[in-house]
Amino acid sequence: MHAFRLLVEKYKDISLSLACSILKDRDKAEDVLQDAFVKVYRKLNSFRGTSAFATWLYRIVVNTAYNALKKEKRQAFIRETEVDLPETKEPEKYEDLKREEQQKYINMAMDKLKADEALVLRLYYLCDLNSKEIRKITGFSNSKIKVDLHRGRNNLYRQLERILGTEIKDLL
Template structure:
């Protein structure tokens, strides 16, 4: 019996082949499948939601233009996430790092010192986790998103990040530890409502 990952990869291959034949609906389907995770990855690297959206639009233009170069040696997900990572790093080189951080530190301090106990909904939890992720080092945030959000294996993360498995394991460990510390700073004793 085939597992879910194989079915997804088979569907991706079918869609890629249809896009190569000029099927725009197949390309729209690929965009729908990968836009949210691509945006999350981009945001974790550049730390700026508006810039991340621009990058993801650029990524999908690159994907459409270069889909004929996809060689099926890796999964389509690995290929597209590698394009996201490369495009983000290129953009970071082009811009100064100080102009990318649009987060207001005062707002974060105010959130971290709420006077009333928090009643966190799923949406609230997501917002706090995103705020904490923005405070992580880009390589830690990237591997956490690839591993947990995109459900990539260590081998796939190696292909995307061009890092060795030892570094990825260390980044996952440190990323989880630092994420918890950031959440504790934001929420104080209220972290139990989130975890």
């Protein structure tokens, strides 16, 4: 049980980010994450090791998030996008504050992207996965992954321009 707790601690932040990119709601993403980790715990003995553990785990998280999204659409609930604002810090921690500010704007812009584009961008940049690993997790074709990366980058930049205007060059 202690070993599983360590796995949860190691992978929870990235897994939560993946679920958030699909669901666009942190509370729902946390619920999905809890469900996904329960599935992982129950199916741990079925992990064959043909891929990295992280790939297997992220696949479960992504599938669980998509299933929750489908269920939500069937029930015709209307979602609202939430943005987590960073806690205020002491003024002498300017670099930390600047980094948090950058992350806030990036998250706001990512929330405006199509779910597939945001997911592929997060897997590629946040999880540092290659297209083969992304394909295993998402089931997307290589061409879809490349298109989503290209469009996602362009759309992310456009969203940041809308949010920040001319300040975008200072932020990035």
